[in-house]
Amino acid sequence: MIPKIQxxxxxxxxxxxxxxxxxxxxxxxxxxxxxxDFGVGTLISR
Numbered sequence: 001m002i003p004k005i006q007x008x009x010x011x012x013x014x015x016x017x018x019x020x021x022x023x024x025x026x027x028x029x030x031x032x033x034x035x036x037d038f039g040v041g042t043l044i045s046r
Contacts, residue, residue, distance in 0.1 A: 004021050005021075005044075007019075008021065008044045009044075012044065012045075012046050017045065017046070018043060018044065018045040019043075019044045019045070020033050020039075020041050020042065020043055020044070021041050021042040021044070022040060022041035022042075023040065023041065026040055029041065
């Protein structure tokens with residue numbers, strides 16, 4: 001999990017407003033994270 005968090009921090013440092021960590025084993029995880037209010041992953045923002 002530490003490498004995933006480090007990548008999110010690097011993205012935020014590079015100017016990205018928000019970063020998401022989603023479970024790739026869940027069917028349509030990215031769509032659920034983007035288009036639903038509850039999401040299925042972890043949102044990291046600055």
